[in-house]
Amino acid sequence: MSTSTQHQFRYTQTPSKVLHLRNLPWECTDDELVELCRPFGKIVNTKCNVGANRNQAFVEFADLNQAISMVSYYASSSEPAQVRGKTVYIQYSNRHEIVNNKSPGDVPGNVLLVTIEGVEAGDVSIDVIHLVFSAFGFVHKIATFEKTAGFQALIQYTDADTAAAARNALDGRSIPRYLLPEHVGACHLRISYSAHRDLNIKFQSNRSRDYTNPMLPVNHTAIDGALQPVVGPDGKKIEPESNVLLASIENMQYAVTVDVLHTVFSAFGTVQKIAIFEKNGQTQALIQYPVVTTAATAKEALEGHCIYDGGYCLQRQK
The missing domain is CATH 3.30.70.330 (RRM (RNA recognition motif) domain)
Structure with a gap:
């Protein structure tokens, strides 16, 4: 033949x-x-x-x-x-059904596979995903990606019970309207269990986060290029609001440590995490608050101000 x-x-x-x-x-x-x-x-x-x-x-x-x-x-x-x-x-196949095997996505585990229907990558930030799923327990890691099925996320919890609680509560539900951009209509969550047990997150970025490891390096390219700039009527770029601030520290006359930044930024609310790094010869830092409103208050108060008296260590924030 x-x-x-x-x-x-x-x-x-x-x-x-x-x-x-x-x-x-x-x-x-x-x-x-x-x-x-x-x-x-x-x-x-x-x-x-x-x-x-x-x-x-x-x-x-x-x-x-x-x-x-x-x-x-x-x-x-x-x-x-x-x-x-x-x-x-x-x-x-010669067979007409598969026997003695559970359906994919029905085997309980601590990692959820979430398909976010009705949106494109960039419409739902990783911070919004974290906010929604943190309501059910501590989220260890999140990884987002685009597949044929649409915009998806893997969300890792401590155990299968916590993951099950989140799945039972959110499967088929919508992300709250106030957390979404105006142009997004219906936005539904389709949730199953993943075969993964521990996600391998190599960088903190707008596509992946490891909330258990604050010392993980930051992927600058992913952070800078994750979202297309939004331009207002005046032609100026509008920065999307987030609960994470990116602070650039200029005129470094004195050392700026994590403790120093924590003291400055905690005046406006609880600071969850701080990461300091160098980019293009300049010191920058990521400061994470629990909610967007606290971050916005800190940004407005500290933008362009100095950490030390005498004009040393000027802060500019995004």
Whole structure:
């Protein structure tokens, strides 16, 4: 049998709502399978790491037409299905359901996978996400990213019970309107459990935060380029409000330490975290308050003022 005939034979099998995927990366996860298949319909079950080389899997759609849609799409597409850059081969399975396996996203864990529907990256800041999900317990880490499914976030709690409380309360709900830009309409949260247990956050930025490690380096590029500038009617750039201030310290005649900054900024409210770093030969600092209003008050009071008498260590803030 020729190769072309074999290729065609895969798509003339009896359709099933269960698809058989081959040539997957080693230890492919449920999350990766769902990410690949979700654009075509609702996934009700998966079975990963099948076969001698653990590089095959089964995915079960809620409806037969959804499985047919995925097979038909990749049968005619010039771009193959891929996971981690590897071409994945898809065919109908001989089975019509996956048994003895929990649905992806239903296995409780301490990390939530949150899809924020109705928004684009930049519409919902990582600080807003932190504010919403901190209502249920201490958030250890957050990582945001853009996928086919839309704007998503991984949110890590201390334990599965805290994550479950947040999921039960917020799944299907909307982020409060006052926390969103005016142009955003309906904004719904779709929440499942992630297979991750501990997120690997390398930098503090507008896309990722590790709230357990204040000494983690700051990714300046991510902070500077995360949001497109908003320009007002007068042509001046409008800075988006945040509970984190970026302070540039000029005319450094005396040492400015974390303790010094804490003393200055805590006059306006509780300071949660401070990080000092050098950028383009200038000393800068990130100062985090619990809420935006406190940060705004501190910014208005301290902008352009000096830390020490005599005009030393001028502060400019964003």
